[in-house]
Amino acid sequence: MSGGHTPGTATKRNRAATVAQLRPRYQADLAQGTAQFFDQRRADCPWCGSTRLRQRLRTPDLFQHKPGHFNLDKCQECGHVFQNPRLNGAGLEFYYRDFYDGLGEKDLEGVFTGPGREKMYRRRAESLKPFARSPKSWLDVGTGHGHFCATARTVFPGTSFDGLDFSSGIELAERAGRIDRGFRGSFTELARGELVGGYDAVSMYHYLEHSTDPRSELRAARQALRPGGHLLIEVPDPQSRLAAVLGRWWLPWLQPQHLNFVPVANLREELTVLGFTVVAEEHAEPHDTVDLLGAVWLSLNAIAPPEDAPWLAKPTDGIHRLLRAAILLAGVPALLVGTTLDRLLVKPIAHRLGLSNAYRVIARRPEAPPG
Template sequence: MSGEQHTPGTSAKRSRTATVAELRPRYQADLAQGTERFFDRRRTDCPWCGSTRLRERLRTPDLFQHKPGRFFLDECQQCGHVFQNPRLNGAGLEFYYRDFYDGLGEKDLDGVFTGPGREKMYRRRAESLKPFDRTPKNWLDVGTGHGHFCATARTVFPGTAFDGLDFSAGIELAERAGRIDRGFRGGFTELARQELLGRYDAVSMYHYLEHSTDPRGELRAAWQAIHPGGHLLIEVPDPQSRLARVLGRWWLPWLQPQHLNFLPVANLRQELTALGFTVVAEEHAEPHDTVDLLGAVWLSLNAVAPPEDAPWLTTPTDRIHRLLRAALLLAGVPALLLATTLDRLLVKPIAHRLGLSNAYRVIARRPETPPG
């Protein structure tokens, strides 16, 4: 070690700088081949109902990480399904997920999932099962990330064993931290046919289906993992929210390029019924998250401010740009505070009545006996 003295935060800053420099060659090699290779061919029909009556709903760059690329959402005029078109392929998903939840972005995202109000939200999600099952023995949280929901849900159901499943390395972090009893890393559709078959009283998918390339397959996997009498809990963004149309690309739940499919609640109910589930609850007011106006202001600020240094940028961000970014974000603090207040005091109380809810929750039960 050198005898150099560091002010608080300097080592963390230098660590990020070194990490960015280390990652830059790989990202630049990826981008040298162009971003077109990250997409499947554009569809001419709806992946949910097959209709060819499509219209463009949204076009946007990456407003979160500023990774290169442009993304499009189409809406089916027959069934209302909204989907990314053209959709990211496997290479694209790997590229755009890289350093978002893990790696370079792990610290920031961990702060989001443990921020103010998150624990209360996780508790309400868990409590939504109580009217239908007060003592589930085992629960699988699909797309669990770092396992923060399970950690809070234990306080609601202290006798329940909580397992988690995720594609990312976050599942291993969640298991090491003791937030889940057992972690499974991989695809739900494959694991549900094997070691997870019929194991669970409850399976939850909180803001998971919108990330899936095959939502129908995920629902079939849930049917397989839940034993008769068990319950499936789903929460997803609501593409029919009026705020989604008003705010356009600045509506946070669009989360491009990661969110691939947006299901209107009628489509989800119909599919669950076709699989044999009985829908026992549908909620719109309570799942609404107070982030719409705050998210719109933040995304706007992030769009106009110089980007934070990142390995997918061609050249490192210099000191002048970093200072300018900090100044613009600081100047935006009053707008962020006002948006937060309006989200909580104005939008939240009237969200469901005016069709502004940004999410909905469905709870479905697998019958004790096979249907019909």
């Protein structure tokens, strides 16, 4: 190869240039501190209204190392866990920026297409088969880059798959042909317009926890579904015992992005209020084998100097980059042990011992009343 530059070197230089270009905007955003990104702390539960709250977790951003600390409270009455104080609109924009797209797009693409992801997507789609053999149309809310839809086509080849998301990943998914149509924006708004009654299936896979108002998302799903259609929901389980054991190192807390954690009993009750019939509740199969691996990775990422990023006041120097690489390299054996234990120890007993990190609910919208 001539020229003396490897593709890896070019990628690093491109990233460094992008970081330098973005730094002035981030520094301007942070000039007034992070308090501007939060609503007022609330004294009651957003789910049931109880004032019996206790702190569940306090943590910095363990993923991107963006400035700020984030608090999760738990309602002692209904068990709902929520970010308090919650990010406001400006905060959501700031902390989502460059996570799923921009700087973070390449890293997230690897997560969505990593080992075992296609198998997981297939199982999600197959979970509907006992209740709907051939849905004509399916809307995946929070579709990201559309990888679930691409796999689900192989399970339901006659189904039209649309996707909805806030990020620019929705355009990427449409260009790649993973979805038939892409919608960018708010589900609660779009469900009142062009999406009304358009789908036999609506899925929300690890989407509801990102919502500022989960109840409104459930109402939107009811509006988007045809009578007799099915809603598929998968979310982190805040009642997982591993969440208590691992604390801030439990990957599904994903602060600051996850705003609401709904216990399964609360979700079932709300779906019933909306007229749905819950036809399936699963805990063992939705469990993702990432708990111990994720805890090790977050720990390493916390002690290693951060990768250069535009929200850091100054670029990281060569010594810090070498130290980060050395710490991550030294942690490889621990990552391998975490992966092995997740798959061979935790997975087989996860549901039996209450360790499952996620649950899935499938609910049917009632048929239209006779003429």
